[in-house]
Amino acid sequence: MAARFGGRPCRRGARGRPIALIATARLVVAGSSSSIPRPDRACSSYLVDDGETPVVFDLGTGALANLRRHADYDRLAAIVISHMHADHFIDLIPLRYALRYGPRRRRGKLPLHLPPGGLAMLRRLVSAFADEGGEFLSDVYDLHEYDPSVPLAIDGATLRFAHTEHYIPAFAVRWQRGDVSVTYSADTAPDPRVVALARGSDVFVCEATLRHGETEPGMRGHCSAADAARMARDGGVRRLVLTHYGEESTARDLDDAAREHFRGDVVVADDHRAFELGS
Secondary structure (H helix, E strand, O other): OOOEEEOOOEEOOOOOOOOOOOOOOEEEEEEOOOOOOOOOOOOOOEEEEOOHHHHHHHHOOOHHHHOOOOOOOOOOEEEEEEOOOHHHHOOOHHHHHHHHHOOOOOOOOOOEEOOOHHHHHHHHHOOOOOOOOOOOOOOOOOEEEEOHHHHHHHHEEEEEEEEEEOOOEEEEEEEEOEEEEEEEEOOEEHHHHHHHHHOOOEEEEEEEEEOOOOOOOOOOOOOOOOHHHHHHHEEEEEEOEOOOOOOOHHHHHHHHHHHOOOOOOOOOOOOEEEEEEOO
């Protein structure tokens, strides 16, 4: 199922090669669950594919298998992890096995962009695994920790970041190529920094973990659909995609709650749903 979003001109890639019309760039939901996967669904993962340099935001529990329907691991230009909660990065491990032992071969290592401190945490995790020779991560990944205060260029696209309100350091990310833009909230409570990052985005992919009327004890770290809608409204985004929700939330509940606060298009994400960006 595909939804069409806006109209944009064609352009060439940063390497000078003609690429698919930007009108065919797409956002694909590879995982839409919160930390406990809904039945037959994966945790957070989102593919932005402009026809030349597919970029993945987060790779949570079960997401790799879903992602492979849309862009297999030999095609990916980069993976960007928003924060180091397992439901946002744990499928980096099966991806590592695919990159090392799978039948599809890449020309080079896959760039992996982690948040500050993420590399040390990931290395501690994989240190428990049996030694296979070489270095578990750097044998297949080109490892980086991004500076959230500095834009990150991935071929023809520019990524910018913003801190979010969460239990651990987490970063929303905005992908932009020309005048096409997608902002992903990561995990966050309502936060003006995320609103500022998302301002004017074609698509705002925002978490909606909390059910209607549900509150978090103590420190907040998540949004409800109404919270997400208010951020979308305040940021003047064109379309809101609600995601990162549990099995007790229904699409209708999420949609109804959001529409009370946001007059633009509202879509409830589901695994394998694809959106064309710019047609």
